[in-house]
Amino acid sequence: MYCRNCGNVVNDQAVICVTCGVPTGRGNNFCPLCGEATDSMSQICMKCGFSLNNYGQQKSKLAAGLFGIFLGAFGVHRFYLGYIGIGLAQLLLTVLSCFILSPIIWVWGLIEGILILAGSINKDSKGLTLKD
Numbered sequence: 001m002y003c004r005n006c007g008n009v010v011n012d013q014a015v016i017c018v019t020c021g022v023p024t025g026r027g028n029n030f031c032p033l034c035g036e037a038t039d040s041m042s043q044i045c046m047k048c049g050f051s052l053n054n055y056g057q058q059k060s061k062l063a064a065g066l067f068g069i070f071l072g073a074f075g076v077h078r079f080y081l082g083y084i085g086i087g088l089a090q091l092l093l094t095v096l097s098c099f100i101l102s103p104i105i106w107v108w109g110l111i112e113g114i115l116i117l118a119g120s121i122n123k124d125s126k127g128l129t130l131k132d
């Protein structure tokens with residue numbers, strides 16, 4: 001990928017650009033996907049169509065998966081991914097049933113957590129792909 005600040009190539013795993021020292025994902029001068037210069041106000045890259053606005057805001061797949069596995073009965077993974085409705089349903093079913101239903105909701109969350117980690121659920125509520 002390319003540094004958004006200086007446009008130089010940076011390693012996909014890098015957290016900081018070695019050329020300019022800016023954390024990857026910061027800056028608004030270049031497209032991270034194709035390296036094309038971008039207007040600081042533009043939402044997408046005019047060359048490749050990459051959504052600049054959401055870049056660097058992807059949720060963590062690992063975090064979402066672990067939330068589902070350990071806190072699924074409370075819908076935490078759903079809240080984390082922005083699916084407030086389903087998260088609230090899971091939370092309320094657990095709490096309002098005085099935890100009678102919590103094993104069922106927990107299994108529900110557990111399965112969703114595994115699906116998230118397996119990549120079957122790979123988008124948040126805004127349609128952003130989860131990052132590894």
Ligand SMILES: [Zn+2]
Nearest residue numbers: 003006017020
């Ligand atoms: Zn840079």
Ligand SMILES: [Zn+2]
Nearest residue numbers: 031034045048
């Ligand atoms: Zn581009």
